[in-house]
Amino acid sequence: MAQQTLHKLFDDYLVRAPNFTRKDALQDTYTPNQVPHREEQINQLAQILVSALRGDKPSNVFIYGKTGTGKTLVTRYVGQELEKKAAAQKTALKTCYLNCKLEKINTAYRMFAHFLAQFGEEVPSTGLPTDEVYKLFIKTMHKKKGIFILILDEIDSLSDTDVLYNLSRINTELKDSRVSIVGISNDLSFTNNIDPRIKSSLSEEELVFPPYNATQLRDILSQRAEIALQKDILAADVIPKCAALAAQEHGDARRALDLLRVACELCERKGDTTIQLHHVDDAQQKLDIDRVVQVVKTQPRQSQLVLHSIIYLSDLNNEKIGTGDVYEVYQTFCKQSRLAPLTQRRVSDLISELDMLGVINASVISRGRYGRTRKIKLAMTGRALEKSRDILKGELS
């Protein structure tokens, strides 16, 4: 019985004309042939890096810009083109890309290990002293002569800035090889917090990527939709709407593409023939819920307990929730589930983390005579909140 309905589902799906011709064109891993509205940035970056083709070491570059402004895309694009050209004229040039955040590479050890892996040198994930890995990296660079452009994406999530110092000085230890660094960050204040000497050597050149405006986002979406989607399945206002919504969120192209892709998926799932505005609305909601659910699910137990405490207090429609209030409730929950409570200091950090993950809003306020604390509010509503509650109930039972 269940099998029959499943078969029917499969058949129905296959009978329908697919919305997508190339779904990956709407994913952020896709590198298009053209990068609209970033011509200027491409040119600037290319001009900086082009000296590599003559065998000189290009300046180190630092790229700033908010999420979804094309930093990664442009850098990869220029890197690829450069490698192609270099291969054609037999110049030894290699670009190595590393996203520091995605792969949880936030320490010197892991960064060098990752780069070494790209050169075919396997390094154990742990166990060796860091400077041994560093020495191996130098040695490998020595052996493979040429110019290496290391792209460090989301460089601000490197917790250990000493690495950057080592990297910036690495050329003094090399003879026939040169290493250039392209640092990418969406945190404009990042360089304020690091050693000015490191800063000056790492950002010999700086590029700033402005956010896209709604018109530009529309162009980007149209270009990708052409590749990714069947003709004539988009209602007229869908792309402008996606663009407008993403423009509100600091011109985030990734967000715009996500909206369009999820809208298509939802449309397909419902068996509708054209993508309408309400699909976009649903997509926006879904993206929001998915993000929250993902965060809540993957939190460690203690952090979930803290969040649970905040939700509990929030349900009592407590307007002003402070750290102390949360800690009190948290302790009683700990007793109930027979967990050893953490210290308030630690819980305070967990609250900060939840804030950074965007599931709560916490800001430091002063209540004068009654001390300084955080004002904590839930950052989720409706379905997202319900789902979170369910997850926590399940996980903490």
Added chain:
DNA sequence: CTTCCACAGGAAGGTCTGGCGG
């Protein structure tokens, strides 16, 4: 003006897991 609350958040160090090479 000073006092003083209720924390924020830095620094240092401890403990445990998982993995190294010898």
Added chain:
DNA sequence: CCGCCAGACCTTCCTGTGGAAG
């Protein structure tokens, strides 16, 4: 097996502070 290493996660101890109350 040992001694050592990196890193996640916590604790302990600490200094710093915005602004209402006195």
